[in-house]
Amino acid sequence: MDYLKRFWNWLVAKLKIYWNLLLGKTTIDEKVVETYNKVEDKVEDVIDEVQERVENVKTELKDVKEELKDVVDAARGKKKRGRPRKK
Numbered sequence: 001m002d003y004l005k006r007f008w009n010w011l012v013a014k015l016k017i018y019w020n021l022l023l024g025k026t027t028i029d030e031k032v033v034e035t036y037n038k039v040e041d042k043v044e045d046v047i048d049e050v051q052e053r054v055e056n057v058k059t060e061l062k063d064v065k066e067e068l069k070d071v072v073d074a075a076r077g078k079k080k081r082g083r084p085r086k087k
Helices: 002-025 028-076
Strands: none
Touching: none
């Protein structure tokens, strides 16, 4: 029974060695890391673009809010404000 345990341990050790050699020959790990980095870069670009769009929407909403006040004033009958005349 002792020789079976030694044989099993020897077999497992050899399989680990050959498995590591096989993984060392492939480029799958490198391709996965490369693809992950590309996706990470794209996600960061999308996040930056979305943040920029959110800021643009905020400023436009502020402008619309001010213009809505002008609409309310016009409905009340106040005259339209414009630019001051240049002399």
